[in-house]
Amino acid sequence: MRSAVAFAAIFVALAAQTTLAGYVFRSSTPIDLVLIVVVYVAIKSGPVTGLLAGTVAGLIQDALAGGILGIGGLAKTLVGFLSGVLGTQFIVTAPLPRFLLLLMATALHAAVFMGLYTLLDLREFPAPYPLIVGQALGNAFVGVIAFQMIEWFPGFVDRRRAGRFLRR
Amino acid sequence: MAIADMRQRPGVALAAAILLHVVLISAQVNTTAGIPLLQVVTFGAFSEVQRATMAMIDGVRGMWSGYVALQQVREENATLKQELQTMQIRLQQERAEAQRTDNLRQLLELRERAQLDTTAAEVIAGPASPDFQTVTIDKGTSDELATDMAVISPSGVVGRLIMPSRRASKVQLLIDLNAAAGALIERTRVQGVVVGAGSGMLKMRYVPGTADVKTGDLVVTSGIDGIYPKGFVIGTIDHVASSAGEYHEISVRPAVDFARVEEVLIVRTPPASREPGAAQ
Numbered sequence: 001m002r003s004a005v006a007f008a009a010i011f012v013a014l015a016a017q018t019t020l021a022g023y024v025f026r027s028s029t030p031i032d033l034v035l036i037v038v039v040y041v042a043i044k045s046g047p048v049t050g051l052l053a054g055t056v057a058g059l060i061q062d063a064l065a066g067g068i069l070g071i072g073g074l075a076k077t078l079v080g081f082l083s084g085v086l087g088t089q090f091i092v093t094a095p096l097p098r099f100l101l102l103l104m105a106t107a108l109h110a111a112v113f114m115g116l117y118t119l120l121d122l123r124e125f126p127a128p129y130p131l132i133v134g135q136a137l138g139n140a141f142v143g144v145i146a147f148q149m150i151e152w153f154p155g156f157v158d159r160r161r162a163g164r165f166l167r168r
Numbered sequence: 169m170a171i172a173d174m175r176q177r178p179g180v181a182l183a184a185a186i187l188l189h190v191v192l193i194s195a196q197v198n199t200t201a202g203i204p205l206l207q208v209v210t211f212g213a214f215s216e217v218q219r220a221t222m223a224m225i226d227g228v229r230g231m232w233s234g235y236v237a238l239q240q241v242r243e244e245n246a247t248l249k250q251e252l253q254t255m256q257i258r259l260q261q262e263r264a265e266a267q268r269t270d271n272l273r274q275l276l277e278l279r280e281r282a283q284l285d286t287t288a289a290e291v292i293a294g295p296a297s298p299d300f301q302t303v304t305i306d307k308g309t310s311d312e313l314a315t316d317m318a319v320i321s322p323s324g325v326v327g328r329l330i331m332p333s334r335r336a337s338k339v340q341l342l343i344d345l346n347a348a349a350g351a352l353i354e355r356t357r358v359q360g361v362v363v364g365a366g367s368g369m370l371k372m373r374y375v376p377g378t379a380d381v382k383t384g385d386l387v388v389t390s391g392i393d394g395i396y397p398k399g400f401v402i403g404t405i406d407h408v409a410s411s412a413g414e415y416h417e418i419s420v421r422p423a424v425d426f427a428r429v430e431e432v433l434i435v436r437t438p439p440a441s442r443e444p445g446a447a448q
Contacts, residue, residue, distance in 0.1 A: 047178045055185050059192075070192035077185045081178065120197050 003049060006041040010057045013037040014064070032106070032135065034061055036143040038076050039083045039105045040150070043092050047084030054080025068122060075112035079105045095144045102143040106136035271431045274322035279433060284397060286320075286433040287311055292336065301327075301344035301364065305432060308332045316395050318435040324401035324423030325349060325389060326432050337434075341426050342402070343368055350393035351402055353379075354386040362387060362402050362420060370403055370420035377416055381408050387420050397435055 017033040034057045042050025057080075058073030065072065083105055092098055110132040117123040125131070233241075272288065279286050289311075293304035307313055309332050319326040319339045327347060331338040340347050343364040351362040351372060360375040375381060385405045391398030407419040 046175065048175045048181050051178070051181055051185055055188075068193055068196050070189040070196070074186065074189035074193070077182075077189060081182050081185075085178075116193070120193075122197065 002045055003052070006045060006049060006053050007056065009037050009041065010034065010053060010060075014057070014060060017061075030135065031138045031142050032109070033142075034058075035076065035079065035106065035109055036102065036139055036146060038080045039102055039143065040147055042080045042083035043087030043098075043101065045084065046088055047081045050080030050084030050087075051077055052080070054078070068117075068120075071113060071116045074116070075109045078112055079109045082108065095148065098147055099140045099144050102140035103136045106139045107132060110135065268431065271322075275431055275433050278320070278322045285436040287313070287436060289337075289432055289434055291430050291432065301341040301347070301426070302330070303327075303339050303341065303429065305329075305337050305339055305434070306335070307434065308335045308337050310334050311434075312436060313337055313434055318396045318400075319432050320396075320400055320435060321424055321429060321432050323425065324403065325396055326424055326426070326429060328395050329434060339432070342424075343370060343422060343426055348393070349396050349402065350390040351387050352390040353381060353405070354388050355382075356380045356385070359390050359392070360418070365419070368422070368426070369406070370422055372405070372418040372420050373415065375416045375418055377410070377414055379416065381405060381416055381418060383408060397437070 013033040013036070038050065038054045038057050041053040045053075054076035055073055058076030059069065061076070062069045062072040083101060086092065086101060090097065092101055110128070114123075114125045114128055114132075118125065275288050279288075287307060289305035289307040291303045292306045295302045305319075313329060313332045315329060315332060317329040319329060325342055327339045327341040327344070329337050330340045341364070342349060342362070345364050347364045349362045350359070352359045353372075353375070356379060358375055358379040358381065360372045362370050362372050365371050372387060383405050387402045387405060389396040389398055389400045389402060401423045403420040403422040403424075405418055406421040409417040409419075
């Protein structure tokens with residue numbers, strides 16, 4: 001059940017990334033919604049689920065993006081696995097640890113992704129560090145908010161239901 | 169169930185996922201040579217397997233050929249040794265043949281230069297006794313050879329024919345104690361008689377003590393003996409001893425190396441002094 005929800009979240013993120021991201025985040029630092037979902041799934045479900053989520057999400061993203069199939073997949077696989085490991089080893093429920101985790105996840109993803117492309121002489125990344133920093137901050141900011149909203153939303157619904165029931 | 173098992177072994181799952189991605193990436197990426205990276209990596213990895221396999225096979229083969237198959241090698245070695253010996257003998261034969269050809273060429277040149285009726289012969293035997301300096305040649309009366317015919321070589325006078333048989337002849341060398349030849353010193357035209365000294369050297373006798381004789385003077389045949397044609401080299405004066413007597417005591421070093429004589433020319437033309445008309 002949890003895996004199914006995770007995969008559903010990935011597809012939603014992919015859909016949002018491909019349709020809404022261009023409108024919502026018009027800055028020069030694109031937000032990777034899929035990465036944020038992978039990190040979230042990983043810290044909630046563990047390294048193996050995070051790994052699988054990262055693999056699936058990354059491969060689909062690669063296929064949709066038109067790049068080399070597997071480079072993004074490998075990057076997100078590592079991110080999912082390590083995020084899951086950190087999620088099981090440390091308490092990452094507070095916003096700050098999650099912020100830091102998202103920063104590191106984005107940096108790792110960028111390092112693997114850009115590193116492989118550069119290593120295989122397929123793409124060049126002029127001035128990658130500002131891009132990585134901007135993306136990391138954006139992902140962390142959006143991710144922390146999203147995580148809080150996701151975790152806050154079920155309780156909010158429950159409280160509203162309970163309030164309605166008490167008013168009656 | 170499988171996912172549950174994988175959750176117990178996250179490292180294996182990670183390794184499998186990484187491998188999957190690497191293979192996937194390699195299948196799409198070309199090297200600088202335009203060959204898919206997967207092929208390069210696969211070929212490279214498999215070539216190491218091939219190399220290891222070949223090394224193993226070579227090792228086994230080397231062990232077989234180096235130890236087990238030594239019997240065959242031994243036989244082959246014996247055969248090769250035999251062939252080598254045969255070849256060495258053949259090489260010596262070829263070398264001797266070449267030397268003989270060279271000698272014959274020199275004889276031919278001598279014949280043309282001398283404009284004499286000559287025939288070539290090969291030395292087939294040495295002296296029968298150390299007291300007599302003779303050799304045996306392979307031609308005799310069947311080749312129109314006769315007694316007292318001169319025997320010469322490209323280096324100079326060898327001797328005279330003393331005993332012809334049908335197919336062989338005995339030649340008295342000029343160094344024999346009983347040999348003699350009319351001679352003259354080329355530079356001064358002083359005449360004398362060259363005789364064998366018995367020690368490999370020659371002596372020139374009957375040269376007047378007043379004659380101009382120097383060490384190094386060339387001694388040639390004078391032709392007055394009726395055996396040797398005029399003008400053929402006998403040797404060089406090695407030593408001149410002044411004496412109170414009437415004649416010089418002259419030692420002559422032969423021009424011919426008698427120990428190495430192999431082919432000779434026999435002069436069938438009689439010297440002018442022996443021709444019938446000359447006597448008259």
